[in-house]
Amino acid sequence: MYEIKFDTIQSDGVIDSPVDELIKLNSVLRYEKLYDQVVESYLDFKVNLYKRVLAFSAQNGFYLSDMHIKNYEDNSHLNRLLFNFLNFGKLYVDKFYLPENRFSEKSCYIFDVTGNSCDL
Numbered sequence: 215m216y217e218i219k220f221d222t223i224q225s226d227g228v229i230d231s232p233v234d235e236l237i238k239l240n241s242v243l244r245y246e247k248l249y250d251q252v253v254e255s256y257l258d259f260k261v262n263l264y265k266r267v268l269a270f271s272a273q274n275g276f277y278l279s280d281m282h283i284k285n286y287e288d289n290s291h292l293n294r295l296l297f298n299f300l301n302f303g304k305l306y307v308d309k310f311y312l313p314e315n316r317f318s319e320k321s322c323y324i325f326d327v328t329g330n331s332c333d334l
Contacts, residue, residue: 245309252306255299262295 266288 245306247305248302248309252302255295255302259292259295260298263292266292273291 267286270285
């Protein structure tokens with residue numbers, strides 16, 4: 215974890231601090247927020263998957279056509295949640311992959327895996 219030390223001077227109720235340290239803190243907080251979104255999207259997917267499994271195992275009296283429609287809707291919902299999680303995960307990996315080459319093709323993890331420039 216990145217540690218930030220501040221030398222602050224308080225004058226008349228206003229705290230002055232170095233701008234560079236605030237920029238670094240802002241960057242760290244953005245990455246932490248992105249990580250929280252990745253974890254939250256993963257938990258949303260897992261909770262909904264567990265609910266669907268329980269609901270599917272409890273289905274006894276549905277007709278076949280009703281089950282087909284409900285299963286289609288459930289699968290679509292789970293697919294949306296999973297793609298949301300995967301997109302957040304890709305964004306998080308891309309942010310941390312080779313930060314010294316941030317503005318070149320080497321900075322994208324997916325490009326390194328696939329070799330396809332369309333993934334940039």
